Structures are given as structure tokens and as C-alpha cells.
Amino acid sequence: MIETQEPARYRQRRRRKLTFARLSFYAFLALIAVAWAYIFVEGDSGFTLLLEGRTWENAGKFLTRLAGAGQDERPAFLQPEQWWATGRLAYNTLAMSVLAIGIAGLGAFLTFIFAARNISSGSLGGTPSRLGAVVYYFLRILYAFTRAVPELVWAMLIVFFLSPGILPGALALGVHNLGIMGRLAAEVVEDMDPAPARAMRASGAGIFQIFLYAILPQTLPHFITYLLYRWEVVIRTTVVVGFVSAGGLGLEMRLNLSFFHYDQVTLLILWYLLLVTGVDFLSAWMRKMARFE
Amino acid sequence: MRPARPLLESPHFLSLLLLGAVAWSLTGVAWGEPLLHTGGGDSALDMLLALFPPDLSPAFLLVCLQAAWHTLSIALASITLAVLIGFPLGVMASGALVSPDSRLRAPLMLSSRFVLGTVRSIHELVWAVLLVAAIGLSPLAAIVALGLPYAGILGRIYAEFLEDTPEEPLTALRSAGASSWQTLIFGRLPLCTPDLVSYTFYRFECSIRSAAILSFVGIRGIGYEIQLSLGDLLFSQVWTLLLALLAIVALVDFWSGRVRQSLLES
Structure with missing residues (x-):
């Protein structure tokens, strides 16, 4: 039954x-x-366009021109001096991505500890205070906001008051990633093993000592790993903030597209792919260094 | 005691390397010239003050609502495309369809992985610019531009989920005479459905943000309206649009959180 x-x-x-x-x-x-x-x-x-022969003809033409066919001179991506000339842009783009990660990393590093719930509630050490709670909510809202506004929109806003160069792009990417990094790092602190911090508190350590010797050693490897992962994303996005005049490869790519210099566009895309692969490789290598034992 | 690591793998070297890299990147900034435009400080202040209050007139809220729906519809359409392309490729890349000793296995897995990797490594906005140049400005270009890189991401993650399913139930199915297809449909897929669904939902969230910025190339949506308002220096409208974007993303985030929870409970 x-x-x-x-x-x-x-x-x-x-x-x-x-x-x-x-x-x-x-x-x-x-x-x-x-x-x-x-x-x-x-x-x-635009789906009806797919049925028209003209669309496919245009797309085919676009592709052949990207491949550098049908023009008098040699396509740009086969000329070493063109590679050299655009290499400077690639160099700047790389610098922009590193600076962006620097901004995001520094900003998050200085604040993430106050954005962790177990710190502001005093369960790891220190005393809970109203100020701590206010700072906690302020930082969490700040992270949520900077994260939710796309980097391209940040760039559009920032080019309004910063001179062109790599700084506006780096700042836009940095601010967006600050929100992401801050939240990830705060969550690492919230999920960490509280035993070392509690042991230190029991033996009379101050909040600063606890941070330095109990919290940081546990969270820093995670923090750096996340930072390197974000770097891989950032290098892909540098091109995009370039579209809104924030410098680097993206700006040049957009200009060349509007001038119909399609072989140049191919060259820039090749540089972009090189940068992306190179950064993926570097980041994997450095993540291995940051691994735990 | 910990085994000593070679210098090149030590964490101190890594810290030095990272700090050095940031210091190097600072040299790329033209410090000699003024960092702000003339009057740049004032416009930054204007921008900030325009938040109090944002433009909440009914007419503009209607514009916001329309732009938000545009963005949402592009995101929904492109995530369908991404699943339609990414799922079959992901299944192929996981190697679940061919028996482990088949000679076809390696070429099939590698080629599908290569396709997924290539579409993924190009940013959606670069896809959009290229597609607009190739087939013209239309929602189609936006949907394909978003769908391709998202298919690459989804396919890769789907393949990982399918590979990570526990072996025991699959072995049981196989020993009962199930073919690769049957193992996939009755073994692997049901086992990782919650993961697949919640990851797709998470990517849908991301695609809303992407769709919003995609309108930068001229496709209607929140990003397009932001651009228009910025061009007219109507900063309070920009804030309203940004808040609308935040609201949609937060709403979807909340929804997907509930779905994930309910999937985990069952």
C-alpha cells in the first residue's frame, strides 16, 4: 500500500x-x-534583403575588398611599413587595456574590503558601526551602477570632458570593470574561510593586521585571477570604446570603414586578433603564477 | 614547507610584473597636454547635476519605453539565433555524438571548436560594423551581429556542461544498448538542463546590455536614444535612459535568480 x-x-x-x-x-x-x-x-x-541577389552581391564585394582584391596597389596587410604604422595603434590599445585594468584593480583593491558583508557586520574582526554599514551600501550601489552602465556609454560620456588619447578609453573601461571587480572581490571575502581571521582577532590583532595577514593572503590570488580574466575581456572591448573617439585601433577602424579603405580594416582586424590571442596567452601564463598551493 | 618555485613563477614576480605593466601603460598618456577639454570640467559638472532630477516627462518616458522594448526585442531575437547556432555546434564540440574510438571524433570536435572560437573572439560591435558595411543597416544586421559571438560563447559553455555530466548514468544507458544519440537525449541533456537553462538566461541578461550599445551603429534602441540626447546636450534625458537600462537589467536579473532557485529546488 x-x-x-x-x-x-x-x-x-x-x-x-x-x-x-x-x-x-x-x-x-x-x-x-x-x-x-x-x-x-x-x-x-531587413530579412527580405536576404532574398535579393543585390545584397549577396554587395556582401561578396565587401568581402573581396576586405581581402584586398580589385585595387591597384598592394593591399595594406601585405605591406610591412603599414604593419609598422598601425603597430603604434596596437601598442596604444594594449597600453589602454592595461591602464584600464590598473584603474579597475586599484579602485576595487582600495574598496572591496569595505563592501564585504562579513567585514561591515564585524563578524571577521573590527566593530560593527553605522558608518561601516553606510559605506557598505554606498559601495554596493556604486559597484552595481558602474557595472550596469556599458563601457561604451561610459566612453561616450567621458569623451565629453577628457582630451582624446588612451586615457578616456581606459577610464571608461576601468570604471565599468571597477564595478565588476569590486563585486567579485567582495564576494570572495564573503565566501572565505573565517577561521584565520577569527583566530587573529582572538589573539588581539587589530582590523588592519587581520586584513593584512588573514584576509589578503586568502583573497589576493582570487583577486588577481579575476583581474587577469577581466583583462582578456577588456582587450576585446578596447576596440569598441575606440569607435566613439576614445583612441586606439577602434577609432582607426571606424575611420577606415567610412573612407572605404577596406584593406586597412583587414589589417586592423588582424592586429586586433593578434592582441586578443596574445593577451589570452599572457593571462593564462600569469594566472598559473597566481595559482594556490 | 612549500616547495620553492622558480623565480619566473613566484607570486612576487607576478606582483612586480603587474605593477610594472600598469606603470608602463601610464607612459601612453599624453601628460604634457591638458587632460581636460577647455570647458570640460563644466560639462562634467552639468552632466552630474542633470541627474537631479532626470527627465521624467510623460512624453520622454514613452520614448524610453519604446527604446527599451526595441532593445529587448533585438536581445530576444539574437539569443534565439545564438541558441540555434550554438547548441548544435556545442553538442558537436563536446564529442557526445561520436563514439570515443571513432576516427571522425577529433576532426569534428576541433573544427566545431575552431568555428566557435573564431566567432567568439570578435566583439559584437565589430561584427555589427562589418555586417552593416556588408548587408546594410537593419535589425537583421543587429541580430546576426549579436547572435554570432553569443553563439560562440554559448556553444563553448554548452560543450563544457555536456562533457562534465557524471559518467555512471551514461554508462548505465550505454550498457542497456543506447546509441550515442539516445545517450545524449536521455542521459546528458536531462542531467545538465538546469545548468544550460540558467547559463542561457545569464547570457540573455548580457545580451540586453549588448543590444543597448549595439544601437550605436544606428539601430534603434536605448543606445541610439542616448546618443541622440548626448548630441543635444540633454543630459537629464541621458540619465533617464541609463536608469531605464538599469531597470530592465535588474528585472531580468531578478527573474533569472528566481528561475535558478526554482530549478535548484526541484
């Missing part, structure tokens, strides 16, 4: 618990359907 009841009860419980996820799934599918319908109904979706 009992044996036949068990599976039935189990099935019923399972069905009830899945409701929200399943409901969300259907709601999501409905949203997708509405979105596609909207794209097709509202104005020119």
Missing part, C-alpha cells in the same frame, strides 16, 4: 516545484515569439 503511494506523492511534489521554472520557460518562449513578430511587423526588418 505504502509502496504504491510513494511514487505518486513524489511525482506530485515534483510537479508543484517545477511550476515557476516551467512557467518562466513558457513566458520566455512567448516573449521571444512576440519579439520576432514585432521585428517583422515593425518597419523593415
Whole structure:
């Protein structure tokens, strides 16, 4: 008797618990359907272009011109001096990405400890205070805001008051990543093993000593690993902030596209891919150094 | 005692390297010239003060709502495309479809991994600029530009999830005579559904932000409106638009959190 009841009860419980996820799934599918319908109904979706021969002809022309065919002189990506000339831009772009990571890393490093709940509540050491709580909420909101505004929008705002160069781009990328890094680092502190800090507090250490000898050694490897991961993302995004005149390869890419210098665009994309691969490689190498023992 | 590491692998060397790199990057800044534009400080202040209050007139809120829906619809459409491309490629890249000793296995896995890696390494905005140059300005260009790199990311992560499924249930299926396809459909997929769903949801969140900035190339949406308002120096409108973007992302974040929770409970 009992044996036949068990599976039935189990099935019923399972069905009830899945409701929200399943409901969300259907709601999501409905949203997708509405979105596609909207794209097709509202104005020119561009999908009819796919049926026209002209579109494919243009796309083919664009690709051959990217490949440097059909022009009198040698394509830019086959001329060593062009590589040299654009190499300076790649160098600047790399500097921009490193500076951005420096800004994000420094900003997050100086603040993340106050944004961890177990620090502001005093469960790791120090005394809980109203100021600590205020700082905690302020930092969490600051992180959320800087993170939620895309780096491109930051760049659009920053080029309004900073002179062109690598600084506006680096600042835009840095501010956005500050929010990401701060949150990740604070969460590392919240998840860390509290035993060393508590042991130090029990033996009379001050908050600064606890930070230096208990919290930092545990969190710094994570922090640096995250920072290096973010660097891989940042180098990909440097090109994008360049589009809004924040300097580097992106600016040149956009200019060349508007002048129809497509072989130059190919050269810049090649540099971009080189930078991305190089940074991925460097970051993997350095992450290995930061690994734990 | 810890075994000594060679100098090149020691954490102190890494710290020095990182600090040195940042110091080097500072040399790229033109410190000699003024860092601010003439009047740049004033416009920065204007921008900040425009937050109090942002433009909340009904007419502009309607513009915001429309732009938000535009952005959301592009994000939804492109995530569908990304799943449609990324899922089959991810399954191929995981090698779940071919038996381990098949000669086809390595070429299939490597080629699908290569495709996923290539589309992923180019940023969506670069895709957008290239596609607009190739096929013209339309929602289609935006959807494909977002869909391709997202397919690369989703495919890679799907492949990892499929590879990480526990072996025991799969072995049980295989010994009962299930083919690779049957192992995939009745073994691997059900086992990692929660991971697949919650990761896709997370990427959908990201795609909203990406769709918002994608309108920079001229596709309507929040980013486009931000650009227009910035061009007219209407900073209070910029703030409203930014807050609208924050609101959508926060809403989706909340939703996906609930979904994840409910998936974990079941």
C-alpha cells in the first residue's frame, strides 16, 4: 500500500516545484515569439534583403575588398611599413587595456574590503558601526551602477570632458570593470574561510593586521585571477570604446570603414586578433603564477 | 614547507610584473597636454547635476519605453539565433555524438571548436560594423551581429556542461544498448538542463546590455536614444535612459535568480 503511494506523492511534489521554472520557460518562449513578430511587423526588418541577389552581391564585394582584391596597389596587410604604422595603434590599445585594468584593480583593491558583508557586520574582526554599514551600501550601489552602465556609454560620456588619447578609453573601461571587480572581490571575502581571521582577532590583532595577514593572503590570488580574466575581456572591448573617439585601433577602424579603405580594416582586424590571442596567452601564463598551493 | 618555485613563477614576480605593466601603460598618456577639454570640467559638472532630477516627462518616458522594448526585442531575437547556432555546434564540440574510438571524433570536435572560437573572439560591435558595411543597416544586421559571438560563447559553455555530466548514468544507458544519440537525449541533456537553462538566461541578461550599445551603429534602441540626447546636450534625458537600462537589467536579473532557485529546488 505504502509502496504504491510513494511514487505518486513524489511525482506530485515534483510537479508543484517545477511550476515557476516551467512557467518562466513558457513566458520566455512567448516573449521571444512576440519579439520576432514585432521585428517583422515593425518597419523593415531587413530579412527580405536576404532574398535579393543585390545584397549577396554587395556582401561578396565587401568581402573581396576586405581581402584586398580589385585595387591597384598592394593591399595594406601585405605591406610591412603599414604593419609598422598601425603597430603604434596596437601598442596604444594594449597600453589602454592595461591602464584600464590598473584603474579597475586599484579602485576595487582600495574598496572591496569595505563592501564585504562579513567585514561591515564585524563578524571577521573590527566593530560593527553605522558608518561601516553606510559605506557598505554606498559601495554596493556604486559597484552595481558602474557595472550596469556599458563601457561604451561610459566612453561616450567621458569623451565629453577628457582630451582624446588612451586615457578616456581606459577610464571608461576601468570604471565599468571597477564595478565588476569590486563585486567579485567582495564576494570572495564573503565566501572565505573565517577561521584565520577569527583566530587573529582572538589573539588581539587589530582590523588592519587581520586584513593584512588573514584576509589578503586568502583573497589576493582570487583577486588577481579575476583581474587577469577581466583583462582578456577588456582587450576585446578596447576596440569598441575606440569607435566613439576614445583612441586606439577602434577609432582607426571606424575611420577606415567610412573612407572605404577596406584593406586597412583587414589589417586592423588582424592586429586586433593578434592582441586578443596574445593577451589570452599572457593571462593564462600569469594566472598559473597566481595559482594556490 | 612549500616547495620553492622558480623565480619566473613566484607570486612576487607576478606582483612586480603587474605593477610594472600598469606603470608602463601610464607612459601612453599624453601628460604634457591638458587632460581636460577647455570647458570640460563644466560639462562634467552639468552632466552630474542633470541627474537631479532626470527627465521624467510623460512624453520622454514613452520614448524610453519604446527604446527599451526595441532593445529587448533585438536581445530576444539574437539569443534565439545564438541558441540555434550554438547548441548544435556545442553538442558537436563536446564529442557526445561520436563514439570515443571513432576516427571522425577529433576532426569534428576541433573544427566545431575552431568555428566557435573564431566567432567568439570578435566583439559584437565589430561584427555589427562589418555586417552593416556588408548587408546594410537593419535589425537583421543587429541580430546576426549579436547572435554570432553569443553563439560562440554559448556553444563553448554548452560543450563544457555536456562533457562534465557524471559518467555512471551514461554508462548505465550505454550498457542497456543506447546509441550515442539516445545517450545524449536521455542521459546528458536531462542531467545538465538546469545548468544550460540558467547559463542561457545569464547570457540573455548580457545580451540586453549588448543590444543597448549595439544601437550605436544606428539601430534603434536605448543606445541610439542616448546618443541622440548626448548630441543635444540633454543630459537629464541621458540619465533617464541609463536608469531605464538599469531597470530592465535588474528585472531580468531578478527573474533569472528566481528561475535558478526554482530549478535548484526541484
